[in-house]
Amino acid sequence: MESFHEAGHHSGNFDDIKTLIESKHVDLKSEVAKGQALQEKIQDMTAQMDDLNTRITSEIRPALSDSTEQLQRATAELAETTELLQLVEQLLQLGRQLAATRRLQQAGQLAEAADRVSELRQQTQRLEERTGHQVSLLSDLRDQALVQEEAVLHALVCRWRAAFSWDDSDAVLTVRPAGLEDTAAGLRRLGRLGRHLERLSEAVLGRLAAPLVAGGRLQRRRDADSLTLSVSAAEPEPEPEPGAVYAALTELVTALAEAALAGPLLAEFGALAGPALAQRLVDGPLAAAIPSGPQQRAAFDTVIESTERFSAALAELGFWDRSDSLLAYVSDVDRLMVDRVCADRLAAGRRLLAAPLHVTIPVGGGPPAADGPEPPDGALTDCLYRLPRCRVR
Numbered sequence: 001m002e003s004f005h006e007a008g009h010h011s012g013n014f015d016d017i018k019t020l021i022e023s024k025h026v027d028l029k030s031e032v033a034k035g036q037a038l039q040e041k042i043q044d045m046t047a048q049m050d051d052l053n054t055r056i057t058s059e060i061r062p063a064l065s066d067s068t069e070q071l072q073r074a075t076a077e078l079a080e081t082t083e084l085l086q087l088v089e090q091l092l093q094l095g096r097q098l099a100a101t102r103r104l105q106q107a108g109q110l111a112e113a114a115d116r117v118s119e120l121r122q123q124t125q126r127l128e129e130r131t132g133h134q135v136s137l138l139s140d141l142r143d144q145a146l147v148q149e150e151a152v153l154h155a156l157v158c159r160w161r162a163a164f165s166w167d168d169s170d171a172v173l174t175v176r177p178a179g180l181e182d183t184a185a186g187l188r189r190l191g192r193l194g195r196h197l198e199r200l201s202e203a204v205l206g207r208l209a210a211p212l213v214a215g216g217r218l219q220r221r222r223d224a225d226s227l228t229l230s231v232s233a234a235e236p237e238p239e240p241e242p243g244a245v246y247a248a249l250t251e252l253v254t255a256l257a258e259a260a261l262a263g264p265l266l267a268e269f270g271a272l273a274g275p276a277l278a279q280r281l282v283d284g285p286l287a288a289a290i291p292s293g294p295q296q297r298a299a300f301d302t303v304i305e306s307t308e309r310f311s312a313a314l315a316e317l318g319f320w321d322r323s324d325s326l327l328a329y330v331s332d333v334d335r336l337m338v339d340r341v342c343a344d345r346l347a348a349g350r351r352l353l354a355a356p357l358h359v360t361i362p363v364g365g366g367p368p369a370a371d372g373p374e375p376p377d378g379a380l381t382d383c384l385y386r387l388p389r390c391r392v393r
Contacts, residue, residue: 114152114186153190159183160196163260164203171207172230177260184265194268201273204256207231209277212248213284215240220255227259239288243306245281250313257317267318274320278329286330290340300333 163180166173187193211231212218221228229252257266291297307330314323330336 114156114189118149118189149190152186153192156183156186156190156192157196160187164200166203166207171211172228173204173208175227175229175256175259176225177227178225180260181265197265197269198272201269201276204252205273205276205280208252209249209273210280212252213245213280215245216248218248218251218255220251227255229255239285242281242285242289242303245285246306246310249277250310253314253317253319257319263318267321270314270319271321274314274322278323278326281326282329290336291333292337292340292344297333297337300330304330304333 159179160183163176163178163183164173165176184193187196208218208229208231211233216231216233219230219232221230253270256269261269286303289300289303291300304327307327311323311327314320
């Protein structure tokens with residue numbers, strides 16, 4: 001009985017195993033079928049990918065290359081169009097600025113007109129450099145800007161000449177300060193102020209300062225809108241005292257500063273006129289005041305003191321920042337005195353050399369001269385040509 005039951009038990013286990021194996025086999029066949037289907041699908045997808053690569057190589061890539069080139073050309077054309085639009089806008093802006101400059105000139109606002117026309121010239125030059133002078137409209141605008149600049153400059157020069165006018169005698173200056181600051185600013189913006197200041201300094205030095213250095217007297221007449229400066233003729237006399245000349249020149253500079261040339265304008269004028277004015281003083285009253293010996297040395301201290309006051313006055317007015325050089329010159333009185341003595345002796349020697357030499361020899365009509373000792377050799381020559389020894393610095 002037990003053997004029968006055991007055999008039945010083992011028989012049941014075998015059936016279960018068989019069933020399990022069969023189910024696993026079915027599952028395996030199903031998976032194999034799925035794998036085959038997946039492999040076929042992969043092969044199909046691979047074929048599609050190969051076909052797609054072929055189409056990309058033969059059709060899409062050339063089309064894409066053509067599209068890229070077209071896009072690049074379109075981008076370049078867009079950039080050129082944008083640049084052209086910017087150029088047109090800048091040309092329109094230049095035209096508006098040119099019209100605004102004309103209106104400013106017509107309104108009499110010359111300083112602002114000079115600023116505008118200067119900016120217009122610079123912008124035109126920059127555009128010409130960018131475009132290579134290939135835009136005819138730009139050339140026309142440049143020519144119009146140059147004409148406008150000349151018109152503004154002419155108006156500024158007329159105002160400047162009206163501000164500093166000389167009468168027919170060339171020794172009377174009439175200063176009209178109204179609008180002079182704007183006129184100077186406009187000339188400075190156009191780079192022409194230095195030239196007109198130089199001409200003014202030459203005229204003031206030659207027509208006003210020179211007569212004052214020679215001993216003339218300054219005369220002033222103030223009207224409602226102008227100041228007239230003139231110099232009376234100097235009385236015939238020796239060189240005037242430096243102190244009196246300093247006072248007259250200080251009065252002249254003060255009058256110019258109060259009437260028109262104030263601040264930086266006076267400093268620029270003084271930088272041009274100061275050196276020439278100092279040279280006139282050195283060649284004129286200061287040269288005559290240099291002592292010719294130790295006896296006159298003490299009297300020169302008053303000249304040094306007056307020069308110091310004159311230098312301080314010019315510095316306070318802001319006329320010339322090197323006015324102390326004149327004080328340094330007169331302070332070296334010992335050297336000046338030696339130079340003057342030397343120059344006087346050299347002048348005396350030149351006069352002696354230039355004077356005619358007369359030798360009178362009596363001939364007959366009298367008793368013969370007694371024989372005497374012969375003069376030593378060279379005595380006559382030593383007497384005639386014994387010149388002073390002098391140091392020249």
